[in-house]
Amino acid sequence: MCLCAAGLLSNSQRVNSKTNMASTSLKDHEAAMQVAIDLATQSPFCAVITNAISGKILAKGVNATPSNPILHGEIVCMNNYVSLMGNKNWSAIILYTTGEPCPMCMSALIWAGIGGVVFGSSINTIKKSGIAAFEYSAKDINEASSFSQTQLIGGVLETQCDALFLNRKKFNP
Numbered sequence: 491m492c493l494c495a496a497g498l499l500s501n502s503q504r505v506n507s508k509t510n511m512a513s514t515s516l517k518d519h520e521a522a523m524q525v526a527i528d529l530a531t532q533s534p535f536c537a538v539i540t541n542a543i544s545g546k547i548l549a550k551g552v553n554a555t556p557s558n559p560i561l562h563g564e565i566v567c568m569n570n571y572v573s574l575m576g577n578k579n580w581s582a583i584i585l586y587t588t589g590e591p592c593p594m595c596m597s598a599l600i601w602a603g604i605g606g607v608v609f610g611s612s613i614n615t616i617k618k619s620g621i622a623a624f625e626y627s628a629k630d631i632n633e634a635s636s637f638s639q640t641q642l643i644g645g646v647l648e649t650q651c652d653a654l655f656l657n658r659k660k661f662n663p
């Protein structure tokens with residue numbers, strides 16, 4: 491079934507090109523990011539997934555590493571999406587995350603063929619807040635993928651997201 495797999499890949503890439511984040515207004519990006527920010531009562535790392543065209547919120551995720559080390563906010567959100575919507579239509583959705591995705595999450599998002607990724611705080615700010623982070627940026631990981639790349643925007647509601655990280659002592663561990 492190698493031909494099948496190859497067909498799926500090319501189909502995914504074709505659909506992927508239809509998601510154009512440049513056609514989404516900054517206001518709409520900010521509205522989705524605000525939903526992610528509003529989730530941040532227990533952890534600053536939160537994410538939502540939207541339908542790229544309608545902006546409808548399809549899934550949510552909050553970091554759950556106290557229960558499982560790989561459950562970063564983005565991964566929880568991707569799992570929530572699969573539970574609610576099935577493992578499909580990845581190219582037609584956008585993930586919004588309060589913090590720049592780490593290499594693990596960025597790789598997972600690229601493997602999924604997601605249509606776009608939008609983040610608030612940069613890895614540098616996350617590091618400044620005292621949280622350990624890799625030196626690789628989301629852009630580094632995206633550009634290192636020879637098979638597929640996603641659209642990437644950073645700095646949406648950055649001030650509000652930065653406050654989540656820099657003031658995170660108010661959260662539980």
Ligand SMILES: [Zn+2]
Binds near residue numbers: 563564592593595
């Ligand atoms: Zn991560």
